[in-house]
Amino acid sequence: MSVTDRESGTNVHEIADGVYRINTPVALAGAGGFSFNQYLIVDDEPLLFHTGPRKMFALVRQAVASVLPVERLRYIGFSHVEADECGSLNEWLATARQSVPLCGAIAAMVSIDDLADRAPRAVADGELLSLGKHAVRWFDTPHLPHAWECGFLMEERTRTLLCGDLFTQSGSSHPPVTESDILGPSEAFRHQLDYFSHSKNAPAMLERLASTGPKLLACMHGSAWRGDGAALLRALSDMIDD
Numbered sequence: 460m461s462v463t464d465r466e467s468g469t470n471v472h473e474i475a476d477g478v479y480r481i482n483t484p485v486a487l488a489g490a491g492g493f494s495f496n497q498y499l500i501v502d503d504e505p506l507l508f509h510t511g512p513r514k515m516f517a518l519v520r521q522a523v524a525s526v527l528p529v530e531r532l533r534y535i536g537f538s539h540v541e542a543d544e545c546g547s548l549n550e551w552l553a554t555a556r557q558s559v560p561l562c563g564a565i566a567a568m569v570s571i572d573d574l575a576d577r578a579p580r581a582v583a584d585g586e587l588l589s590l591g592k593h594a595v596r597w598f599d600t601p602h603l604p605h606a607w608e609c610g611f612l613m614e615e616r617t618r619t620l621l622c623g624d625l626f627t628q629s630g631s632s633h634p635p636v637t638e639s640d641i642l643g644p645s646e647a648f649r650h651q652l653d654y655f656s657h658s659k660n661a662p663a664m665l666e667r668l669a670s671t672g673p674k675l676l677a678c679m680h681g682s683a684w685r686g687d688g689a690a691l692l693r694a695l696s697d698m699i700d701d
């Protein structure tokens with residue numbers, strides 16, 4: 460692992476072949492620690508999944524630059540429209556002149572066609588996009604865990620599910636990848652601050668994600684998790700069903 464900014468502790472770690480986790484720990488006043496992750500897939504057409512909050516742009520840019528020239532980025536992808544997912548989208552579009560936003564059709568129609576300085580590449584539900592050696596498939600997951608436009612990407616070569624806010628873990632100090640339980644900690648956090656919208660369709664959507672057979676769950680907050688991703692997604696489904 461390499462720390463790319465000493466003061467903030469921003470760090471970069473390759474968690475699967477060509478898939479890098481960028482992590483910045485933060486202290487939240489009175490609420491302990493938290494962390495923000497972005498994932499960078501290095502390939503012919505490199506993809507950054509999540510930009511980080513706008514105020515973290517310089518840190519994330521520096522971290523990406525430690526892996527590849529930032530101008531090479533082709534896609535700036537995100538799960539849904541919130542500051543930590545896409546707050547610095549326009550800064551990235553200005554920095555990487557050949558990049559475009561990558562998002563679901565609802566995000567494009569409702570927000571990104573207007574908010575972004577360049578038109579998005581909207582991906583349809585189930586659509587596969589080749590990046591070169593890697594390929595990502597988009598899954599619409601409206602309101603799971605939250606936001607109408609929400610969706611996730613599955614990287615098929617490494618079987619990495621970029622699962623955004625699912626399995627959000629509090630705390631600021633986490634290993635880049637763990638095989639220990641993350642469901643318990645993420646459920647404890649959810650019980651303090653329930654960020655799920657509890658769509659009645661959540662179990663079916665989680666089952667669909669499970670059926671892709673992920674081996675790595677690339678969480679946006681906390682550690683990424685290596686193991687039987689299908690089993691963990693089904694266990695989450697059982698928990699939120701209660």
Ligand SMILES: [Fe+2]
Pocket residue numbers: 539541605624
């Ligand atoms: Fe979110």
Ligand SMILES: [Fe+2]
Pocket residue numbers: 543544623624679680
């Ligand atoms: Fe998030």
